[in-house]
Amino acid sequence: MPDETATAKRSAARKRGPDRITLVFCAIALxxxxxxxxxxGPDVVMETLLASLSLLAYLAPQVLAGLVIGGFVQELVPRExxxxxxxxxxxxxxxxxxxxxxxxxxGGPFTSFPLVYALYVAGADIGALxxxxxxxxxxxxxxxxxxxxxxxxPDLAILRFxxxxxxxxxxxxxxxxVGRHPVIALPRTPS
Amino acid sequence: MIxxxxxxxxxxxxxxxxxxxxxxxxxxxxxxxxxxxxSALALRLPVALVAAGFLGLLVPQSLVAGSLGAExxxxxxxxxxxxxxxxxxGPTVTFPLALVFWNAGAGAPQxxxxxxxxxxxxxxxLMAFELPIMGWRFTAIRLIASAALPTLAGLAAGALVAFTGxxxxx
Numbered sequence: 360m361p362d363e364t365a366t367a368k369r370s371a372a373r374k375r376g377p378d379r380i381t382l383v384f385c386a387i388a389l390x391x392x393x394x395x396x397x398x399x400g401p402d403v404v405m406e407t408l409l410a411s412l413s414l415l416a417y418l419a420p421q422v423l424a425g426l427v428i429g430g431f432v433q434e435l436v437p438r439e440x441x442x443x444x445x446x447x448x449x450x451x452x453x454x455x456x457x458x459x460x461x462x463x464x465x466g467g468p469f470t471s472f473p474l475v476y477a478l479y480v481a482g483a484d485i486g487a488l489x490x491x492x493x494x495x496x497x498x499x500x501x502x503x504x505x506x507x508x509x510x511x512x513p514d515l516a517i518l519r520f521x522x523x524x525x526x527x528x529x530x531x532x533x534x535x536x537v538g539r540h541p542v543i544a545l546p547r548t549p550s
Numbered sequence: 551m552i553x554x555x556x557x558x559x560x561x562x563x564x565x566x567x568x569x570x571x572x573x574x575x576x577x578x579x580x581x582x583x584x585x586x587x588x589s590a591l592a593l594r595l596p597v598a599l600v601a602a603g604f605l606g607l608l609v610p611q612s613l614v615a616g617s618l619g620a621e622x623x624x625x626x627x628x629x630x631x632x633x634x635x636x637x638x639x640g641p642t643v644t645f646p647l648a649l650v651f652w653n654a655g656a657g658a659p660q661x662x663x664x665x666x667x668x669x670x671x672x673x674x675x676l677m678a679f680e681l682p683i684m685g686w687r688f689t690a691i692r693l694i695a696s697a698a699l700p701t702l703a704g705l706a707a708g709a710l711v712a713f714t715g716x717x718x719x720x
Contacts, residue, residue: 387605424562
């Protein structure tokens with residue numbers, strides 16, 4: 360359960376130093392840098408480092424701008440009101456609303472999954488919850504803005520966005536269908 | 551390139567200004583969000599970019615182009631869907647890795663399938679957040695409902711490219 364202490368513990372662990380993923384990537388950077396050094400010599404290593412740093416200088420302001428936009432837009436979404444319109448009888452409109460909400464939810468999984476749980480407690484059905492998570496992870500505007508546009512360029516980002524736009528609704532409909540099976544059906548009230 | 555960055559920064563400033571004036575109470579939580587997310591990225595992003603820079607030199611381009619190139623069609627889309635499931639971590643490390651594949655010659659529909667698979671299945675996120683917070687029933691239903699999405703997205707992207715005739719620039 361996403362109680363306050365678990366979240367606090369997680370963010371405390373976050374503050375104590377580099378997380379595991381960062382350390383793993385440190386190791387990958389060192390190992391692959393060493394391999395390039397052995398194969399191509401120190402000049403190529405320096406060149407690659409400089410290229411990575413100039414890419415960072417280009418990406419960092421865009422990432423920051425995306426975070427600022429995400430942070431403020433997040434404050435404009437009225438969460439409690441929305442959850443009431445996402446119940447099991449909300450039909451296709453509920454799925455569309457859930458997908459739209461997922462589309463504008465900024466931030467990483469540590470902000471979105473507690474929100475999914477809150478929507479579940481507030482009465483959203485499995486279809487709406489799955490549509491929400493899928494839209495957030497697949498076509499979340501925040502991530503497209505912060506990462507995809509700067510890293511991969513507008514052509515590929517727009518192509519992927521358009522190709523994926525209907526998919527949260529598809530996943531939501533399938534989840535309503537699958538979720539009826541008694542073996543995995545979600546209990547109506549959280550245990 | 552520079553114009554795009556300046557435009558994005560101006561948009562951010564505009565959003566912050568308008569929201570801040572309309573709802574002054576939103577400024578502190580928004581700033582807190584930017585600070586916490588930004589500090590998490592401050593170390594991870596440079597490390598991931600350096601790792602991706604070296605990996606880009608080491609990855610054999612012919613292998614990526616041959617197995618994930620645009621002309622590999624459905625088999626490339628299926629392989630990309632599988633690769634995407636196992637990309638580690640969040641967007642800070644995944645997008646530099648995706649850039650390695652893209653620069654090495656992967657096709658646009660294959661890239662769409664790869665990124666969709668990572669978005670939907672991201673194993674690390676599933677274990678660290680979804681299972682503990684939402685439980686196995688929710689996770690199982692979501693995975694079953696999403697299993698075909700990466701392939702669908704890849705096929706849709708291929709159809710869009712073929713139908714509109716747009717060149718996807720690298």
